[in-house]
Amino acid sequence: MVLACDPDSLEADLVAFLGSRLAVEPLLVLGRAASRDSALAGLAGAAREPDELVGRSLSWIGPGPARTWHCRAALTASALTLSRAASSWTALEGASIVAARPVGRGMVATLAFHPSVARDVDGAVTALLKHLLIWAAQTPVAWIDLEGSLVLRMDDPGGSQNVHLRSWSYPKLREADWTAIAADLKRRQARMALGYVGGWVDDGDPARGVLRVGGQVPRRIPGRVYSSPRVKYSPRIESPSRAGYRAAGAVQDYEGEFRGIQAVRRAGLGDVELHGHTHMHPDTASWATAADRFEAESWYRELGSPAEAALAARRSDHHPLVLGLGVLRKYFGVRPTTLICPGDQWTNRVLEVALDLALRLVSSYYLALRDGDRFCWTQHVCAPYLDEPNAAWFDAGLPVVGYFHDRDVALGGIDWLGRCLDRWQSAGARRLIDLRELSTAVGHSFDLDLHDGALRLTVTGDGAPPLVRPLTVGVRTPSGEIPSAISVWMQGSRSSIGVHRLGHGVGHVTLAPPESKPGRKEPMGRRRRAPARLTR
Structure with a gap:
């Protein structure tokens, strides 16, 4: 759940509702740091301070293996104050700019910077945010690998x-x-x-x-x-x-x-x-x-x-x-x-x-x-x-x-x-x-979950064209356990695909394209739809 708003605008009753959801559901709540004494700062265990941080070196110190990114342009963030229940997951020149606090069955992650502004400053921030979403997830997660x-x-x-x-x-x-x-x-x-x-x-x-x-x-x-x-x-x-x-x-x-x-x-x-x-x-x-x-x-x-x-x-x-x-x-x-x-x-x-x-x-x-x-x-x-x-x-x-x-x-x-x-x-x-x-890659959705105690990857694509070449999909489980193979449901059929295990509960699977059928043409009919919405 992404809180895409001014963090100080969240009313106490809404923050309480988030807390009640986190108590019973394995949710990830992600938002910007709120000011001290706000309801959100209390839930997140992290508050925004007036001091400004500037630097280029980003270090991941959260779960999983350590990672670093070097920004080509200087990144600006706010200083954070953390409660004892929260921990620092990312540092800018050694100072915390991403914090996380477990709440109930879920996790609240706090950013000391505006993600859109920071991404415009340097692409490394996008890589950091992707890493955060993968490693902060409280349920099994899958993603497409298009890096490079x-x-x-x-x-x-x-x-x-x-x-x-x-x-x-x-x-x-x-x-x-x-x-x-x-x-x-x-x-x-x-x-x-x-x-x-x-x-x-x-x-x-x-x-x-x-x-x-x-x-x-x-x-x-x-x-x-x-x-x-x-x-x-x-x-x-x-x-x-x-x-x-x-x-x-x-x-x-x-x-x-x-x-x-x-x-x-x-x-x-x-x-x-x-x-x-x-x-x-x-x-x-x-x-x-x-x-x-x-x-x-x-x-x-x-x-x-x-x-x-x-x-x-x-x-x-x-x-x-x-x-x-x-x-x-x-x-x-x-x-x-x-x-x-x-x-x-x-x-x-x-x-x-x-x-x-x-x-x-x-x-x-x-x-x-x-x-x-x-x-x-x-x-x-x-x-x-x-x-x-x-x-x-x-x-x-x-x-x-x-x-x-x-x-x-x-x-x-x-x-x-x-x-x-x-x-x-x-x-x-x-x-x-x-x-x-x-x-083909971005037109499909990938849902990794536990089904009868075993990992299952469900691949759906609303009108997306079929794969033309093998597609690599990353997988991670919070438990840290990755099996040697997982069940994959795709295009109405089930198969078992081997997992290339990378350690720390992370691996990847390779989805093969359907067998080509010579001479078969794709349909060209117009699709019925609701009135279009254009979002820029």
């Missing part, structure tokens, strides 16, 4: 921006390039998410280039949208970009790109995610006649406020997210897990449609996770650019999304990607995953 995970995200395969936007001109990756990318991913046991743009927009101008769709030359209609996997485009006019690339005569082979992506998917090295439909303003006919259509980046944003009126004028089944999903279903046979909004622009209405379409994540600089019928944003899972590796990103023990564009690889070469991944792995990336794998 780098989520790879490549945006823009399938898009026509590289043909039309002069400042973004570059050649599409060839099928052979995708083969080389797959080889690098396989060598690293990595997966990569591909933010695919399923709709290719025609400018209607045969003087600029030759368009073929499915091998045929169509009648050129300005603003018409074709399915990207069927397109080949040969520019006639040189289009210098900021990177010096000139497009004349270079075939933009989206069919070859599609085959290359399919090979990556078949090898289990990643999957496609929803990057809008066209990556361009929904009024493509107006774009095709605009004088600045090849220069203004604003035309290449599909889901933000400037596009709101055009989106509202469309039928619901012609919304870009619906159309984009349709392309992924038809050509890739898959339901995406994640929305990646073009240009990081969206409205609340777009998020509501994403909820309607059963999407699980929204990947921007921060990450939104589906919680029932709402998206909840976490500002501690960040997305630095892939060429910005730094060990500090992993301090929190949370996943990091490393994003980039196919343009980076097209202009920098396959070696650009390899060099970036080498540097990330040197910085602490132990596991390279994609957004589907992340969605």
Whole structure:
């Protein structure tokens, strides 16, 4: 139970109620330190003092093995006064900043700092809080282990921006390039998410280039949208970009790109995610006649406020997210897990449609996770650019999304990607995953309890996709006893899985993905839901 409020605002009768619950239930109550003589301070056995503590070295001195964290930035906390019944579990430069007191069958843990403020100061505080929640739990507890995970995200395969936007001109990756990318991913046991743009927009101008769709030359209609996997485009006019690339005569082979992506998917090295439909303003006919259509980046944003009126004028089944999903279903046979909004622009209405379409994540600089019928944003899972590796990103023990564009690889070469991944792995990336794998992990719930005297792990996932690779789940029992195997209930079946015991009542189990069934496609129907709630 987390007391997410001003600790001094808790009335005595509410604190008494907490005490009555703790007397009979193995609860963990976690909150900030209250002032001296308050009811909460009496229950917790810890009070906040006016003196301020500042430091960088955090030491865990609570139950289990000792741990230390070094903050890269100075952390500020209040001094604590502890009663004889309370003990210090964490010290900042030797002074107590986390205290705990057993009450009845439960435990009250007290923080001498505001957790949100402290987490913003340094990621090590997030790692400390996770450690506290695990070791202060009064009942068996399970958690997913994503520490050291780098989520790879490549945006823009399938898009026509590289043909039309002069400042973004570059050649599409060839099928052979995708083969080389797959080889690098396989060598690293990595997966990569591909933010695919399923709709290719025609400018209607045969003087600029030759368009073929499915091998045929169509009648050129300005603003018409074709399915990207069927397109080949040969520019006639040189289009210098900021990177010096000139497009004349270079075939933009989206069919070859599609085959290359399919090979990556078949090898289990990643999957496609929803990057809008066209990556361009929904009024493509107006774009095709605009004088600045090849220069203004604003035309290449599909889901933000400037596009709101055009989106509202469309039928619901012609919304870009619906159309984009349709392309992924038809050509890739898959339901995406994640929305990646073009240009990081969206409205609340777009998020509501994403909820309607059963999407699980929204990947921007921060990450939104589906919680029932709402998206909840976490500002501690960040997305630095892939060429910005730094060990500090992993301090929190949370996943990091490393994003980039196919343009980076097209202009920098396959070696650009390899060099970036080498540097990330040197910085602490132990596991390279994609957004589907992340969605699978965070979309499941893990409940560890005693059933007929034996440990049982129940795994549930409300609409979460099935596992794509083995998932490590940590387990701990307050008694300190971990069996060699536990019973696991998952997807309506029971199995016994061996436990890798680490000592001090801690271990981990590895959940295997279900057996793949070739040719089976996931359902694509819209889910009924209650009105959406959007939490940021």
